[in-house]
Amino acid sequence: MNKFGNIPALALLLFVPWALSACGEGLVYDPASAVHKDFSGQQALQQVQLQMQLGPRVAGSNSLEKARLHLQEILAEWGWQVKRQAFKKKTPEGEIEFVNLRVRFVGGTADGRTTDVENSQIWQRPVLGVVCSHYESKKFEAFEFSGANDPGSSVAVLLEMARVMAGRPALAKKLELVLFDGEEAFVDYTDTDGLYGSRYYAQALQQWPQKSRPRWGVLLDMVGDKDLAIRVPADSPDFLVGKLFKAADELGLRKYFGLGIQRITDDHVPLNEAGIPTIDLIDMDYAYWHTPGDTLDKLSAESLQTVGQVTLLMIEKYLLDKSEL
Ligand SMILES: [Zn+2]
Incomplete structure (x- = not known):
């Protein structure tokens, strides 16, 4: 056995040069090292609870700054470094x-802290x-x-994905995770209100x-x-969309995913417009959308796990192999 499993030696000889040139080392999908199975809905639910303990997290507020420090600290534990983009x-x-x-993923040190040299390299x-x-969170x-x-x-879900991807650095290093500020409109979504970040x-x-x-983006929301x-x-x-449905199908979770008939004003719009x-x-x-009832008891670990696992499988199996980096 080798790290590619029990593939015959000849097939391996033909396979490896392609794999290295097309995908870079360690990016070929291998069920044995897949990380989607590690995603825990329970752990994700705990992360929701920790954010909620900070109270409302409105743009420009002190509690949102506390949330930033909190997120930064958690991510650093798993080897991810945070860069602030302020405006x-x-x-x-x-x-x-x-x-x-x-x-972005740094890895290596337990607390994610690096020297300046390493720092500039990862960015x-x-x-x-x-x-x-x-x-x-929206201001009321x-x-x-x-x-x-x-x-x-x-x-x-993003945090739990970061935790499990830390176990597969070759994958983690090919991604940027982004937490946007100012998605919510103060009054109504217009060309100048909402989607600030x-x-x-x-x-x-x-x-x-x-x-x-x-080359692509995945946005998660509610x-x-x-x-x-x-x-x-x-x-x-x-x-x-095709890759998402395929991944959901493979995990027997297809019934939770469908196609909407409407466009939605959300953070994917500026990214799509930017190519x-x-x-x-x-x-x-x-x-309970935008009501006082949007509380922890309305959520389930199962739902968080469904989205987390399907998103991870989509990425690790369908969005890395065929890219040319
Ligand atoms: Zn909202």
Whole structure:
């Protein structure tokens, strides 16, 4: 036996040169080293709970800064480093400073801290894909909004993905995780209200050298409802939708995923417009959306696990092998 399993020696000789040139070392999908199975819905649910303990996490607030420090600390434990992308923008409530969190894998040290040299290297590394979610919660004056599903669930799935991908550095190093600030509109979604973070990120991405830009994106938003029904909006790229359904099928979880008939205003839109084909995994059929009832008891570990495992399988099996990095 070798690390490719019990493939006959001749097949291996023919296979290896292709594998190395097309995919880079360690990126060929091998069920034995697949990480989707490691994703734990229970652990993800705990991550939702930890975010909620910080209270409402509104753009520009102190509690959102606490959330940033909290996320940074957790990610560092698993070898991921956070780079802040801060910018100021006029909103219906005046100028606000927003902070996107760009996250890349370093590995190596237990606390994820590195020297400056290593630091600059990880940010120059070309990536194949970007996996993202917004992390701030919508501002409400009338009640305390704790945002278990929106955005707690998708942030938690991203964190749990980061934990399990740390066990497969070759995969982790080909991705950038992004936590967007300012997805929510202060009044209503318009060209100038809402999607603050993803608009800024997509614009900044135009400055990256062409060869280091991500080839695709996966956005997660409201993925924890007990009664899970992910409906991919109609403006998600077909090739990504196909891969999502294939991965869901293989895990026997296809019934939770479908195609929506409408476009949705969400963080995938600026990325798609910037030429990064991005799919949005969203479950808008949630009675507690933007209400005081968006609390932990409406979520389930099973739903978080379903989305986490399917997303990971889609990435590790279908979005890395055929790329040419
Ligand atoms: Zn929302």
